[in-house]
Structures are given as structure tokens and as C-alpha cells.
């Protein structure tokens with residue numbers, strides 16, 4: 001099974017969906033504008049926005065149809081666009097970059113550090129007069145160095161956008177992630193902590209950002225399509241709306257989040273403790289171990305050669321080879337394969353007018369490459385072929401399976417670690 005939330009789909013989700021189907025209203029607004037609200041309309045999208053905003057400790061949330069849409073909506077909500085550069089890590093899912101490109105801004109790739117998230121020192125080094133925002137990604141549920149990154153953003157007058165797609169439920173020093181930046185974006189696809197099949201959410205505490213994000217996700221409309229529309233729409237938007245059925249499923253999943261996190265964290269800690277004494281084995285650093293959601297356990301082997309051989313013995317892959325979360329494996333980004341041969345925004349004004357267009361190449365992030373070549377992901381609750389091949393345990397497994405798989409890891413690793 002891809003993600004832990006998907007493993008828990010059951011009676012609660014079924015009851016929620018039936019409630020929506022019986023109401024007859026699948027569209028987020030229920031009925032057409034101006035008419036009285038039919039009492040049968042359940043308003044699940046409104047409700048899930050309220051619930052997620054409250055969970056995150058912010059005033060506003062906009063539910064959308066995917067995590068990619070959430071990033072695009074957050075960028076547009078914050079006014080990132082042509083002429084802007086956005087700093088993003090080289091270890092992430094391609095949507096972090098593609099959402100920037102479809103905003104007609106340009107991604108600037110930066111190194112990760114031993115947190116496997118953005119390295120604040122490299123972020124500072126990559127700032128230019130065109131930098132508008134930093135997009136931090138909390139990979140596999142481990143919070144990034146948010147204090148340092150927010151301080152850099154504030155010092156340079158930049159926006160901080162949190163890509164929380166893989167980290168619903170994570171906290172940083174007691175605060176839910178997504179609320180520390182100017183906006184946060186979540187994904188609820190099937191590989192994520194909790195799921196509605198597909199889906200996403202933008203959160204922000206800033207009213208103007210919310211109004212713009214709402215307008216972007218729904219054809220320029222004002223929040224909840226209230227008020228006078230004609231003559232009032234701030235800009236041209238799209239339709240990235242969430243549906244009542246997806247919202248119903250997500251509400252049931254959010255209610256299961258505390259139970260899910262407690263199970264994942266228990267299994268992750270046990271797995272960690274059972275292999276921690278292996279000589280030479282290191283673990284990914286977490287800036288706040290209490291805030292980690294526990295979907296993966298990332299280990300570092302002493303050399304890339306040992307990591308590759310151990311991965312092969314375990315039937316998995318080192319992170320540098322584990323599919324599409326590594327910039328080196330994103331040929332469409334490296335070669336700037338845009339929809340038409342013109343290659344905007346990369347070669348378009350205003351980028352060309354001020355010192356040439358952005359270029360990417362394999363090996364351009366040597367620290368990231370060196371870390372990913374020595375690292376392996378052990379699944380605790382997410383099995384994603386782009387992150388690991390599923391070596392580890394699942395959400396359904398308890399203590400005995402964790403002990404058994406940790407023993408398998410120990411036995412294989414002992415060949416190389418003495």
C-alpha cells in the first residue's frame with residue numbers, strides 16, 4: 001500500500017461519502033449563486049478548509065485538487081511570477097520545480113544538508129537580486145530548519161513557501177508545519193500521510209494571500225464566491241477546485257491522523273533503536289525529532305559503495321538512484337523541456353535581459369549527490385518507488401514485524417559494518 005492513510009480507509013470514510021452522495025450535492029458551492037442554500041447540502045469542502053486551518057493554527061485554507069495545484073496556488077497567491085527566482089532543494093518531487101515554472105518564474109536549485117532538507121548556508125549563497133522566494137520542502141515528513149530559513153527570508157525580504165506535501169501532521173518546535181512560512185501547501189494523494197485519492201490544501205495567515213489564492217483556484221472569484229463579482233476579480237484564475245466527495249474522505253482521514261502518527265512514531269523509534277548500535281551507521285538529522293511524522297527512517301552508510309551493495313542485498317536502492325525525487329534524474333527539468341520549443345520562462349525576457357537564462361546540469365549539487373549516494377530509506381509507513389522500493393514495514397505492521405525487519409537489516413548490514 002502506498003501511504004499510511006490509504007491503509008486505514010474504512011467505515012468512517014464510507015459513511016462520510018454516503019452522506020455526500022445522499023445529499024445529491026457534489027460541487028463545493030452546493031447550488032448556484034444567489035439561491036438559498038438547500039439544507040441537504042453538506043458543505044464538506046468548507047468544513048475541511050476550516051478544520052485544516054484550525055489544525056494548522058492559521059486563519060485561512062483553500063482546498064484544491066492536488067498538491068501540485070496547492071503549490072501553484074500558493075505561488076500565485078503570494079504574487080510570484082515572471083522575472084522571479086525561487087530557491088528550491090535538488091532533493092524533492094518535480095512538482096516543487098514545475099509549479100514554479102508554470103508560475104513563469106525560474107527554480108534555482110540548492111543543496112540539502114544532513115537533514116536531507118534545504119541547507120540554509122547554500123540558500124544564502126544562491127540569493128540574487130531576482131530572488132523572490134524560498135521553497136522549503138519537508139521531505140518524508142522531517143521538518144526542515146525552519147527557524148534559520150525564516151530568518152534568512154526575513155533578512156532579505158523574501159517569501160518562504162513550505163512544501164508540506166510529504167509531511168501532513170509534522171510540527172516544528174510545537175507548531176504545525178506550513179504555518180511558519182508565508183504559505184504552506186499540502187498533498188493528499190495516495191502516497192501521503194492522509195489521502196483523498198488526490199487533493200491538496202493551501203494554508204496562510206494572511207488575508208490578502210488567501211483572497212488571491214482563492215481567486216487563482218477558482219477563475220478569479222472572491223472567497224466563497226460571495227459579494228459582487230463582475231468588475232471585482234483581481235486577476236485571471238483557473239479551476240483547481242476540490243469536490244465534496246474528496247472533502248468527505250479527507251475529513252474522516254484527518255480524524256485518524258493522531259492515531260496514525262502515534263503508530264508511525266512508535267514503529268520508527270523501535271526500528272531506529274534496534275539498529276542504532278551498528279558501527280558506522282548514521283541517521284538523517286532532524287531539526288526537531290518530536291515533529292517528525294515517522295513515515296521513513298533514513299540511514300547513512302560510511303561509503304557510497306557500501307550503501308549500494310547493502311541496498312542490493314536488501315532488494316532496494318540508494319537514494320541517488322531511487323527514482324524521481326532527485327534533480328539528477330529529472331531530465332525534463334535539466335533539459336528545460338517546456339511544452340513548446342520556445343522554452344519560456346527560461347529563455348524569455350526578463351531572464352535574458354539581465355545576465356542570461358538559468359542552466360541546470362547533472363552533478364551541479366555535489367553535497368546533495370554525496371549524501372544521497374550513501375543513503376537508504378527504510379519505509380515505516382510510506383512505500384513510494386520514487387523514494388525507496390518498500391523495504392521496511394507498513395502501517396498495518398506491529399512490533400513483531402518491526403523486530404523481524406530490523407533483524408533482516410542488521411544481518412545484511414553486519415557484512416559491511418564491523
Ligand SMILES: Cc1ncc(COP(=O)(O)O)c(C=O)c1O
Nearest residue numbers: 066067068093095096165187189
Ligand atoms: C514534495 C512534493 N511536492 C509536491 C507534490 C505534489 O503533490 P501531488 O502529487 O498531489 O500533485 C508531491 C507529491 O507527489 C511531493 O512529494
